[in-house]
Amino acid sequence: MQKKKKELIFLGPPACGKGTQTNRLSEFLGLPHIDTGSLLRAEIAKESEEGKIAKSFIDKGQLVPVELVARIIKNKLASKECENGYVLDGFPRSLEQAEQLEEINKEIDAGKETSFKAIYFDIDQQILLERIIYRQSCPQCGEIYNKKFKPSKVENECDKCHVPLKTRADDNAETAKSRFDTYFRETAPLIDFYENKGVLTKLDAMGSIDEVWERLIKIVNG
Ligand code: AMP
DSSP states (O other): OOOOEEEEEEEOOTTSSHHHHHHHHHHHHTOOEEEHHHHHHHHHHHTOHHHHHHHHHHTTTOOOOHHHHHHHHHHHHTSGGGTTEEEEESOOOSHHHHHHHHHHHHHHTTTOOEEEEEEEEEOOGGGHHHHHHTEEEOTTTOOEEETTTBOOSSTTBOTTTOOBOBOOTTOSHHHHHHHHHHIIIIITHHHHHHHHTTOEEEEEOOSOHHHHHHHHHHHHHO
16 A cells, blocks of 8 residues: 655744754654755855845844745655655745645645644743754754754764854844744744644643654654
8 A cells, every 4th residue: 555645844933943853853754854944044055046035034033935935845845855745844934835835735746645744843932042042053964953952062063974063144132033023923823724624733842852752753653
Protein backbone atom coordinates (compact mmCIF):
# COMPACT_ATOMS: atom_id res chain seq x y z
CA MET A 1 0.00 0.00 0.00
CA GLN A 2 1.26 3.47 -0.84
CA LYS A 3 2.10 5.67 2.14
CA LYS A 4 0.11 8.85 2.65
CA LYS A 5 1.90 12.06 1.80
CA LYS A 6 2.73 13.72 5.15
CA GLU A 7 2.08 17.46 5.30
CA LEU A 8 3.08 19.12 8.55
CA ILE A 9 2.79 22.79 9.40
CA PHE A 10 3.74 24.58 12.63
CA LEU A 11 2.32 27.52 14.53
CA GLY A 12 3.74 29.41 17.48
CA PRO A 13 5.28 32.75 18.48
CA PRO A 14 8.83 33.79 17.51
CA ALA A 15 11.51 31.69 19.27
CA CYS A 16 9.00 29.08 20.52
CA GLY A 17 11.42 26.34 19.43
CA LYS A 18 9.85 25.52 16.05
CA GLY A 19 13.13 25.89 14.15
CA THR A 20 15.10 23.54 16.39
CA GLN A 21 12.41 20.88 16.49
CA THR A 22 11.43 21.02 12.82
CA ASN A 23 15.08 20.74 11.75
CA ARG A 24 15.35 17.55 13.77
CA LEU A 25 11.96 16.29 12.62
CA SER A 26 12.83 16.73 8.99
CA GLU A 27 15.95 14.58 9.44
CA PHE A 28 14.01 12.00 11.44
CA LEU A 29 11.21 11.66 8.87
CA GLY A 30 13.43 12.05 5.83
CA LEU A 31 11.23 14.89 4.59
CA PRO A 32 12.44 18.34 3.48
CA HIS A 33 12.46 21.19 5.97
CA ILE A 34 10.91 24.17 4.23
CA ASP A 35 11.53 27.26 6.32
CA THR A 36 10.29 30.54 4.84
CA GLY A 37 12.47 32.71 7.11
CA SER A 38 15.64 30.92 5.89
CA LEU A 39 14.48 30.99 2.25
CA LEU A 40 13.95 34.74 2.52
CA ARG A 41 17.30 35.27 4.24
CA ALA A 42 18.94 33.32 1.40
CA GLU A 43 17.36 35.75 -1.09
CA ILE A 44 18.72 38.66 0.97
CA ALA A 45 22.21 37.13 0.98
CA LYS A 46 22.04 36.75 -2.84
CA GLU A 47 20.97 40.41 -3.07
CA SER A 48 18.17 39.40 -5.47
CA GLU A 49 15.26 41.76 -6.20
CA GLU A 50 13.02 39.58 -4.00
CA GLY A 51 15.65 39.68 -1.26
CA LYS A 52 15.78 43.47 -1.33
CA ILE A 53 12.02 43.73 -0.94
CA ALA A 54 11.97 41.07 1.79
CA LYS A 55 14.71 42.81 3.78
CA SER A 56 12.77 46.02 4.16
CA PHE A 57 9.91 44.11 5.87
CA ILE A 58 12.02 41.67 7.88
CA ASP A 59 14.06 44.52 9.37
CA LYS A 60 10.86 46.03 10.69
CA GLY A 61 9.52 42.74 12.05
CA GLN A 62 6.63 42.79 9.57
CA LEU A 63 5.35 40.12 7.21
CA VAL A 64 6.83 40.10 3.73
CA PRO A 65 4.13 40.64 1.03
CA VAL A 66 2.06 37.54 0.55
CA GLU A 67 2.63 37.23 -3.25
CA LEU A 68 6.39 37.09 -2.76
CA VAL A 69 6.30 34.39 -0.08
CA ALA A 70 3.57 32.39 -1.84
CA ARG A 71 5.64 32.28 -5.05
CA ILE A 72 8.69 30.96 -3.22
CA ILE A 73 6.64 28.41 -1.28
CA LYS A 74 4.68 27.19 -4.27
CA ASN A 75 7.86 26.44 -6.21
CA LYS A 76 9.26 24.51 -3.28
CA LEU A 77 6.12 22.50 -2.46
CA ALA A 78 5.58 21.57 -6.09
CA SER A 79 9.16 20.32 -6.45
CA LYS A 80 10.12 16.65 -6.52
CA GLU A 81 11.79 16.79 -3.09
CA CYS A 82 8.34 17.37 -1.52
CA GLU A 83 6.53 14.53 -3.30
CA ASN A 84 6.32 12.40 -0.12
CA GLY A 85 5.55 15.35 2.14
CA TYR A 86 7.07 18.30 3.91
CA VAL A 87 7.89 19.90 7.24
CA LEU A 88 6.74 23.46 6.66
CA ASP A 89 8.01 26.02 9.16
CA GLY A 90 6.97 29.69 9.00
CA PHE A 91 4.13 29.37 6.49
CA PRO A 92 1.27 30.11 6.67
CA ARG A 93 1.50 33.18 8.87
CA SER A 94 -1.85 34.81 8.14
CA LEU A 95 -5.36 33.72 7.16
CA GLU A 96 -4.66 34.81 3.61
CA GLN A 97 -1.57 32.58 3.50
CA ALA A 98 -3.53 29.66 4.98
CA GLU A 99 -6.02 29.97 2.14
CA GLN A 100 -3.17 30.12 -0.35
CA LEU A 101 -1.70 26.95 1.11
CA GLU A 102 -5.03 25.17 0.64
CA GLU A 103 -5.04 26.25 -3.01
CA ILE A 104 -1.45 25.12 -3.52
CA ASN A 105 -2.11 21.74 -1.88
CA LYS A 106 -5.24 21.21 -3.96
CA GLU A 107 -3.19 21.76 -7.09
CA ILE A 108 -0.16 19.64 -6.20
CA ASP A 109 -1.98 16.82 -4.41
CA ALA A 110 -4.50 15.87 -7.09
CA GLY A 111 -5.11 12.12 -6.80
CA LYS A 112 -2.84 11.68 -3.79
CA GLU A 113 -3.71 10.47 -0.32
CA THR A 114 -2.50 13.02 2.22
CA SER A 115 -2.29 13.50 5.95
CA PHE A 116 -2.28 17.18 6.97
CA LYS A 117 -1.47 18.27 10.54
CA ALA A 118 -1.04 21.71 12.10
CA ILE A 119 1.02 21.60 15.30
CA TYR A 120 0.81 24.57 17.66
CA PHE A 121 3.77 25.22 19.98
CA ASP A 122 2.10 26.42 23.16
CA ILE A 123 4.60 28.30 25.35
CA ASP A 124 4.88 30.85 28.14
CA GLN A 125 5.83 34.16 26.50
CA GLN A 126 8.10 35.33 29.33
CA ILE A 127 11.10 33.31 28.18
CA LEU A 128 10.89 34.14 24.49
CA LEU A 129 12.69 37.49 24.39
CA GLU A 130 15.86 36.07 25.98
CA ARG A 131 15.77 33.19 23.55
CA ILE A 132 15.75 35.69 20.71
CA ILE A 133 18.44 38.14 21.79
CA TYR A 134 20.96 35.37 22.68
CA ARG A 135 20.17 33.20 19.63
CA GLN A 136 22.87 32.16 17.13
CA SER A 137 22.75 29.71 14.24
CA CYS A 138 25.07 27.86 11.89
CA PRO A 139 24.92 29.27 8.34
CA GLN A 140 25.87 25.82 7.01
CA CYS A 141 23.70 23.21 8.79
CA GLY A 142 21.07 25.47 10.37
CA GLU A 143 21.70 24.19 13.92
CA ILE A 144 20.41 26.72 16.44
CA TYR A 145 22.36 27.72 19.58
CA ASN A 146 21.74 30.19 22.38
CA LYS A 147 24.60 31.98 24.18
CA LYS A 148 22.75 31.63 27.47
CA PHE A 149 20.65 28.47 27.26
CA LYS A 150 22.41 26.27 24.69
CA PRO A 151 25.95 27.55 24.03
CA SER A 152 28.22 26.00 21.40
CA LYS A 153 31.24 24.11 22.78
CA VAL A 154 33.65 26.67 21.32
CA GLU A 155 32.33 30.22 21.56
CA ASN A 156 30.77 31.44 18.28
CA GLU A 157 31.60 28.20 16.40
CA CYS A 158 29.27 25.43 15.20
CA ASP A 159 29.89 22.13 17.05
CA LYS A 160 29.31 20.13 13.84
CA CYS A 161 30.63 22.31 10.98
CA HIS A 162 33.21 24.42 12.88
CA VAL A 163 32.25 27.53 10.96
CA PRO A 164 31.52 30.88 12.69
CA LEU A 165 27.97 31.21 14.02
CA LYS A 166 25.69 34.00 12.83
CA THR A 167 23.22 36.21 14.66
CA ARG A 168 20.15 37.14 12.65
CA ALA A 169 19.81 40.83 11.88
CA ASP A 170 16.22 40.80 13.19
CA ASP A 171 17.13 39.15 16.52
CA ASN A 172 17.35 42.40 18.48
CA ALA A 173 14.98 43.60 21.21
CA GLU A 174 13.32 46.30 19.12
CA THR A 175 12.55 44.19 16.02
CA ALA A 176 11.58 41.26 18.25
CA LYS A 177 8.84 43.37 19.85
CA SER A 178 7.29 44.15 16.53
CA ARG A 179 7.62 40.48 15.46
CA PHE A 180 5.53 39.56 18.52
CA ASP A 181 2.93 42.20 17.64
CA THR A 182 2.78 40.86 14.08
CA TYR A 183 2.43 37.30 15.37
CA PHE A 184 -0.50 38.09 17.66
CA ARG A 185 -2.26 40.20 15.07
CA GLU A 186 -1.78 38.08 11.94
CA THR A 187 -0.70 34.55 12.84
CA ALA A 188 -2.41 33.67 16.14
CA PRO A 189 -5.90 33.62 14.48
CA LEU A 190 -4.72 30.54 12.58
CA ILE A 191 -4.95 28.52 15.78
CA ASP A 192 -8.76 28.78 15.64
CA PHE A 193 -8.77 28.42 11.86
CA TYR A 194 -7.07 25.00 12.02
CA GLU A 195 -8.88 23.95 15.20
CA ASN A 196 -12.21 24.49 13.44
CA LYS A 197 -11.03 22.26 10.61
CA GLY A 198 -10.16 19.52 13.13
CA VAL A 199 -6.48 19.32 12.11
CA LEU A 200 -4.81 21.21 14.99
CA THR A 201 -2.83 19.59 17.80
CA LYS A 202 -1.52 21.61 20.71
CA LEU A 203 2.04 20.80 21.80
CA ASP A 204 3.26 21.78 25.26
CA ALA A 205 6.48 23.56 24.19
CA MET A 206 7.78 24.25 27.72
CA GLY A 207 10.76 22.22 28.96
CA SER A 208 14.02 20.95 27.48
CA ILE A 209 14.60 20.34 23.78
CA ASP A 210 14.46 16.58 24.37
CA GLU A 211 11.26 16.77 26.39
CA VAL A 212 9.52 18.78 23.68
CA TRP A 213 10.90 16.39 21.04
CA GLU A 214 9.38 13.36 22.79
CA ARG A 215 5.98 15.07 22.82
CA LEU A 216 6.32 16.12 19.20
CA ILE A 217 7.15 12.63 17.98
CA LYS A 218 4.06 11.24 19.71
CA ILE A 219 1.89 13.77 17.88
CA VAL A 220 3.53 13.17 14.51
CA ASN A 221 3.28 9.38 14.82
CA GLY A 222 -0.20 9.48 16.41
P1 AMP B 1 11.45 33.47 10.95
O1 AMP B 1 12.81 33.04 10.54
O2 AMP B 1 10.40 32.42 10.70
O3 AMP B 1 11.38 34.04 12.34
O4 AMP B 1 11.06 34.69 9.94
C1 AMP B 1 11.80 35.89 9.93
C2 AMP B 1 11.04 36.98 9.18
O5 AMP B 1 10.83 36.58 7.82
C3 AMP B 1 9.64 37.30 9.71
O6 AMP B 1 9.68 38.22 10.79
C4 AMP B 1 8.98 37.90 8.47
O7 AMP B 1 9.39 39.24 8.25
C5 AMP B 1 9.57 37.06 7.33
N1 AMP B 1 8.72 35.88 7.04
C6 AMP B 1 8.98 34.57 7.31
N2 AMP B 1 7.97 33.78 6.92
C7 AMP B 1 7.03 34.60 6.38
C8 AMP B 1 5.75 34.41 5.81
N3 AMP B 1 5.18 33.19 5.72
N4 AMP B 1 5.08 35.49 5.35
C9 AMP B 1 5.60 36.71 5.43
N5 AMP B 1 6.79 36.99 5.97
C10 AMP B 1 7.51 35.94 6.45
